[in-house]
Amino acid sequence: MLIEQLINGITLGSIYAIVALGFTLVFGVLGIVNMGHGEIFMFGAFIGVLVTTTFGLPLWLAFLAAIIVTAFMGYLLERFALRPLRNHQGSNHLAPLISTIGVSIFLENLSHHLFGPGNHPFRTPFAEMSIEIGSVTVYLVQIVIFVISLILMAALSFWLGKTKAGKALRAVAENLETASLLGVDTKKYITLTVILASAMGGIAGILVGMAFNAVTPQMGLSMGLKGLAIIILGGMGNVKGAMVGGLILGLAETFIVVYGDSGYRDAIAFIAIIVILLVRPQGLFGQKTSDVRR
Amino acid sequence: MLNVSGINAFYGKIQVLKNVGLHVEEGSIVTILGANGAGKTTTMKTISGLLKPKEGKIEFLGEDVTGLRPDQLLRKGIALVPEGRQILAGMTVMENLEMGAYHRKDKEIEKDLEMVLARFPILKEREKQLGGTLSGGQQQMLAIARAIMSKPKLLLLDEPSMGLAPLVVADIFNIIKEIRETGTTVLLVEQNARQALKISDFGYVLETGKIVAEGSAADLLTDSRIKEAYLGVKS
Ligand SMILES: Nc1ncnc2c1ncn2[C@@H]1O[C@H](COP(=O)(O)OP(=O)(O)OP(=O)(O)O)[C@@H](O)[C@H]1O
Numbered sequence: 001m002l003i004e005q006l007i008n009g010i011t012l013g014s015i016y017a018i019v020a021l022g023f024t025l026v027f028g029v030l031g032i033v034n035m036g037h038g039e040i041f042m043f044g045a046f047i048g049v050l051v052t053t054t055f056g057l058p059l060w061l062a063f064l065a066a067i068i069v070t071a072f073m074g075y076l077l078e079r080f081a082l083r084p085l086r087n088h089q090g091s092n093h094l095a096p097l098i099s100t101i102g103v104s105i106f107l108e109n110l111s112h113h114l115f116g117p118g119n120h121p122f123r124t125p126f127a128e129m130s131i132e133i134g135s136v137t138v139y140l141v142q143i144v145i146f147v148i149s150l151i152l153m154a155a156l157s158f159w160l161g162k163t164k165a166g167k168a169l170r171a172v173a174e175n176l177e178t179a180s181l182l183g184v185d186t187k188k189y190i191t192l193t194v195i196l197a198s199a200m201g202g203i204a205g206i207l208v209g210m211a212f213n214a215v216t217p218q219m220g221l222s223m224g225l226k227g228l229a230i231i232i233l234g235g236m237g238n239v240k241g242a243m244v245g246g247l248i249l250g251l252a253e254t255f256i257v258v259y260g261d262s263g264y265r266d267a268i269a270f271i272a273i274i275v276i277l278l279v280r281p282q283g284l285f286g287q288k289t290s291d292v293r294r
Numbered sequence: 295m296l297n298v299s300g301i302n303a304f305y306g307k308i309q310v311l312k313n314v315g316l317h318v319e320e321g322s323i324v325t326i327l328g329a330n331g332a333g334k335t336t337t338m339k340t341i342s343g344l345l346k347p348k349e350g351k352i353e354f355l356g357e358d359v360t361g362l363r364p365d366q367l368l369r370k371g372i373a374l375v376p377e378g379r380q381i382l383a384g385m386t387v388m389e390n391l392e393m394g395a396y397h398r399k400d401k402e403i404e405k406d407l408e409m410v411l412a413r414f415p416i417l418k419e420r421e422k423q424l425g426g427t428l429s430g431g432q433q434q435m436l437a438i439a440r441a442i443m444s445k446p447k448l449l450l451l452d453e454p455s456m457g458l459a460p461l462v463v464a465d466i467f468n469i470i471k472e473i474r475e476t477g478t479t480v481l482l483v484e485q486n487a488r489q490a491l492k493i494s495d496f497g498y499v500l501e502t503g504k505i506v507a508e509g510s511a512a513d514l515l516t517d518s519r520i521k522e523a524y525l526g527v528k529s
């Protein structure tokens with residue numbers, strides 16, 4: 001029982017981590033909270049429903065389609081909702097936040113329109129398959145989710161830490177002017193960041209669809225707020241913080257349902273924010289004085 | 295090599311540079327002197343592409359490069375070590391140096407890295423340390439070493455000796471001389487006017503956004519007005 005719950009918590013937590021990574025990348029590089037991220041995630045989930053359930057095509061195609069569509073949405077978001085507000089002297093620093101809230105409302109309504117309201121089932125061929133290890137039941141879906149999340153996190157960490165482009169992205173996150181003086185085309189990397197974050201959101205959308213077998217137009221909002229909670233928990237703009245924060249939230253939610261009151265499940269994230277802001281305002285992995293921000 | 299003419303530059307509505315023009319000969323060291331707020335940093339920002347001038351022309355190696363972005367100018371061969379160093383605090387010393395070579399595709403990067411680490415042993419000692427944990431002098435060394443890794447044709451240095459102990463300042467000026475000896479042209483902004491002019495070939499004096507004097511470094515060193523205003527000598 002305990003081990004099964006642990007597995008459930010880790011599965012959920014690894015999805016949260018992927019969503020939070022998208023948030024934290026955009027925050028780290030652009031210094032803004034992208035409120036449209038949750039809705040891009042939701043679109044990823046709906047693309048998954050379309051490909052697997054409506055058209056009955058294989059799962060890998062769903063991933064591919066979701067990545068392409070959400071990456072493109074990320075491009076449009078940056079190009080039309082964020083870029084026009086940048087380098088615009090006198091524009092309020094809250095303007096990009098408001099702009100992404102606008103995008104999120106637009107996308108939620110659009111999905112109502114395109115896909116219809118209510119619950120949409122997400123069918124995976126191996127939804128019911130499970131493995132018994134002793135007395136513990138592990139669903140194949142959980143393993144798939146966990147493995148994909150792990151690969152994604154490892155790949156991102158490697159890319160940021162070891163590759164030339166990843167280092168350039170970190171330089172852009174740290175200081176836009178310095179990065180451009182070092183020869184980095186900062187505009188390109190800003191766009192790339194939003195595209196990358198959005199594609200990760202799209203992948204997370206499919207993972208959630210698989211995990212809960214349900215997709216709704218409203219799922220973006222709650223996931224968006226949780227992603228925000230996680231990056232506050234882990235430290236704004238911090239990659240490791242997003243991963244660990246996601247896992248903590250996933251485990252906490254799972255265990256509150258089992259050992260506490262399931263009604264508080266969605267409140268956990270926000271209780272965590274309040275506690276962390278009181279105890280460690282910079283987040284678990286954040287630096288006290290963040291010179292990362294411009 | 296560098297020809298700047300008729301630059302008018304603004305921050306918002308405030309005009310900071312007024313008809314600034316200067317010339318940098320290939321292989322030379324040229325110094326810009328001026329009081330606080332004269333517009334020295336603004337001049338450097340304009341030449342490196344961080345600030346677009348409203349009017350005027352910047353020619354580099356015979357090509358009009360006015361209005362290009364810093365990353366484009368770096369590829370043409372102009373690198374800036376900005377005022378206050380601006381190293382990447384959250385990246386290691388080694389990563390900072392690697393970022394210096396970000397735009398390069400040649401095969402000499404490894405060799406240059408070894409050369410730079412040999413010239414700056416303190417950086418080699420601390421190569422895994424985060425840039426932000428270095429002392430001020432070490433950060434300045436890192437900023438200069440990183441610019442060397444960019445292998446520029448023209449290196450702009452904005453007050454490289456600011457806030458450093460006299461011994462370190464002397465070291466910095468030695469390094470600047472060495473940089474010129476390797477064939478890199480240097481445009482320098484300095485408050486240590488005397489030391490700067492001693493290693494320079496030519497100098498300009500900037501006052502409230504205008505060039506008010508220019509001449510060979512030797513002439514400026516003996517000019518009574520310059521002596522009084524910038525070298526701290528009463529005539
Ligand atoms: N970002 C900015 N916005 C508005 N005004 C600015 C800005 N940066 C500089 N200035 C103004 O432009 C003028 C020239 O500044 P600049 O930094 O070029 O001077 P400086 O010669 O480098 O001075 P210092 O020796 O103190 O470094 C100053 O009056 C300054 O107040």
Ligand SMILES: [Mg+2]
Nearest residue numbers: 334335336377
């Ligand atoms: Mg200055």
